[in-house]
Amino acid sequence: MKITKDLYQGSLALLTDFYQLTMAYAYWKSGKAEQEAVFNLFFRKHPFQGGFTVAAGLDYVIDYCKNFKFNKEDIDYLAAMKGKDGQPVFAKGFLDYLSEMRFSCDIDAVEEGTVVFPNTPLVRVKGPLIQCQLLETPLLNIINFQSLIATKAARINLAALGEPVLEFGLRRAQGIDGGLAASRAAYIGGCSSTSNVMAGKLFGIPVSGTHAHSWIMSFETELEAFEAYAEAFPDQSVFLVDTYDTVNGIKNAIKVGKALRSKGKEMLGIRIDSGDLAYFSNVAREMLDEAGFPDAKIVASNDLDEHIISSLKGQEASINVWGVGTKLVTAFDQPALGGVYKLSAIRIEDGTFVPKVKISQQSMKINIPGIHNVKRYYSKGKAVADMIYLEDQEINPKAALIIDPNDPTRRKRLMPYFYQEETLLKEIFRRGELQYAPPSIEAIRERVQVQLGAFDKAHKRLVNPHIYPVGLEENLHNLRMNLVLQAKQTEDEDQPEK
Numbered sequence: 001m002k003i004t005k006d007l008y009q010g011s012l013a014l015l016t017d018f019y020q021l022t023m024a025y026a027y028w029k030s031g032k033a034e035q036e037a038v039f040n041l042f043f044r045k046h047p048f049q050g051g052f053t054v055a056a057g058l059d060y061v062i063d064y065c066k067n068f069k070f071n072k073e074d075i076d077y078l079a080a081m082k083g084k085d086g087q088p089v090f091a092k093g094f095l096d097y098l099s100e101m102r103f104s105c106d107i108d109a110v111e112e113g114t115v116v117f118p119n120t121p122l123v124r125v126k127g128p129l130i131q132c133q134l135l136e137t138p139l140l141n142i143i144n145f146q147s148l149i150a151t152k153a154a155r156i157n158l159a160a161l162g163e164p165v166l167e168f169g170l171r172r173a174q175g176i177d178g179g180l181a182a183s184r185a186a187y188i189g190g191c192s193s194t195s196n197v198m199a200g201k202l203f204g205i206p207v208s209g210t211h212a213h214s215w216i217m218s219f220e221t222e223l224e225a226f227e228a229y230a231e232a233f234p235d236q237s238v239f240l241v242d243t244y245d246t247v248n249g250i251k252n253a254i255k256v257g258k259a260l261r262s263k264g265k266e267m268l269g270i271r272i273d274s275g276d277l278a279y280f281s282n283v284a285r286e287m288l289d290e291a292g293f294p295d296a297k298i299v300a301s302n303d304l305d306e307h308i309i310s311s312l313k314g315q316e317a318s319i320n321v322w323g324v325g326t327k328l329v330t331a332f333d334q335p336a337l338g339g340v341y342k343l344s345a346i347r348i349e350d351g352t353f354v355p356k357v358k359i360s361q362q363s364m365k366i367n368i369p370g371i372h373n374v375k376r377y378y379s380k381g382k383a384v385a386d387m388i389y390l391e392d393q394e395i396n397p398k399a400a401l402i403i404d405p406n407d408p409t410r411r412k413r414l415m416p417y418f419y420q421e422e423t424l425l426k427e428i429f430r431r432g433e434l435q436y437a438p439p440s441i442e443a444i445r446e447r448v449q450v451q452l453g454a455f456d457k458a459h460k461r462l463v464n465p466h467i468y469p470v471g472l473e474e475n476l477h478n479l480r481m482n483l484v485l486q487a488k489q490t491e492d493e494d495q496p497e498k
């Protein structure tokens with residue numbers, strides 16, 4: 001396996017679960033492949049016991065869909081697959097069909113950087129059943145991970161109260177794309193830069209860094225190491241002070257800082273990577289200030305996350321810049337966002353779409369039927385509620401009632417003072433043609449900050465956040481209830497009499 005050359009051979013069409021392909025074959029065989037369907041990608045619970053999620057990954061989804069095509073190598077691989085009977089799994093006619101298949105779906109999605117909530121669609125796919133089905137796994141793979149990391153990054157940045165957070169995670173990230181996608185999502189979520197140079201090149205993210213203990217250890221003394229570093233980077237020196245003795249390290253940094261100053265240069269600061277970060281940062285601040293370096297920054301790193309940063313803030317640590325790696329890029333305390341992708345409507349012979357529900361013992365798992373969109377209502381610039389509604393339904397916000405999808409006794413009437421509204425699902429593809437100009441990564445990152453600013457801080461706190469209201473518009477709620485009751489009735493009728 002050569003990872004540096006042709007890893008994907010120009011195609012990611014097989015980056016899917018095998019059952020998507022066996023279903024695709026069965027759809028084709030039963031004449032249903034081209035029947036139109038609607039699927040929604042959504043999640044049921046915020047990660048990290050938080051009160052919000054940041055949607056990310058749409059740019060990857062767009063690229064995936066634009067290039068969705070089974071190439072010759074893919075088809076050859078599938079053609080060689082044999083079942084238990086020794087016969088090919090997939091008939092030649094199906095493989096010919098796959099090799100000619102071109103992406104032709106409609107996709108609507110929330111823009112990257114949008115703050116989103118449980119049960120609301122992040123991506124809606126409408127198109128031939130076979131294509132919708134094949135897209136399930138890659139879309140979930142992309143959106144689940146990048147949204148998870150963008151959310152973790154947003155939490156860490158909120159804890160840092162606007163101070164820069166440098167992402168240092170590549171060495172601990174989940175493999176190669178895990179590392180690249182995590183650096184992208186971390187930047188979207190609010191980090192200031194990445195240490196991941198390839199992510200810098202591919203996504204246009206600022207790259208930054210300090211130096212490691214190995215640099216210090218390669219010299220006879222720490223002082224010599226600092227001097228040599230200052231020589232190489234007179235304008236960009238951040239000295240790692242904790243290799244041997246932190247207080248002595250700070251003294252050496254000050255010595256080299258003074259030498260730099262005598263040449264008209266300024267050290268940027270120091271980094272502390274072990275020990276009690278509150279204590280050592282305060283000692284360092286005092287020493288730096290006394291020595292005439294009040295502007296020298298104190299960078300801290302070492303297994304940081306939003307909770308430790310928040311605790312250090314509470315302890316009045318003198319840290320100005322936060323280096324965060326492992327716990328950010330691996331989403332350490334919750335390694336997956338549980339996004340799902342469910343069929344919600346299918347077109348029948350008379351040309352109409354029939355809404356579909358899957359009933360479940362757990363009411364939380366009953367999906368939302370129909371073709372829907374989401375409106376976010378604002379009052380005086382603050383988001384007050386999200387409403388999921390049937391897209392062909394006229395909504396009068398002054399009269400609209402939203403009902404909690406998990407608890408129908410929880411209802412909220414949207415009052416006339418909710419002036420502004422925003423429709424969250426935007427047109428991305430129509431019949432396979434891209435309709436959307438993807439924003440720059442800077443614009444996406446900026447959007448996260450604007451979006452977060454529109455939510456009350458009660459929804460953003462790290463512990464026991466207040467639940468933001470998201471509900472089904474009354475007609476959609478009634479449709480769902482009726483379909484569930486019908487399905488239950490059919491189920492009861494099908495049961496043998498006791």
Ligand SMILES: Nc1ncnc2c1ncn2[C@@H]1O[C@H](COP(=O)(O)OP(=O)(O)OP(=O)(O)O)[C@@H](O)[C@H]1O
Pocket residue numbers: 273274275276277278279301302303304308311312315
């Ligand atoms: N004042 C503090 N309050 C809360 N957490 C802190 C404080 N200072 C450091 N920490 C955190 O405590 C943990 C310390 O971990 P650990 O004991 O492994 O580090 P260490 O022994 O200081 O350094 P090393 O990485 O060399 O083992 C880290 O997650 C660090 O971020």
Ligand SMILES: O=P(O)(O)OC[C@H]1O[C@H](OP(=O)(O)OP(=O)(O)O)[C@H](O)[C@@H]1O
Pocket residue numbers: 168169171172213273301302303304323324325326327
């Ligand atoms: O702690 P993280 O949030 O992942 O941040 C990145 C860490 O990576 C580096 O050290 P590394 O972990 O390689 O070694 P060390 O901790 O033994 O210095 C760096 O010094 C940070 O401590």
Ligand SMILES: O=C(O)c1cccnc1
Pocket residue numbers: 168169195208209210211212301323325
């Ligand atoms: O630049 C740094 O200081 C850095 C980079 C990666 C991991 N830890 C630290």
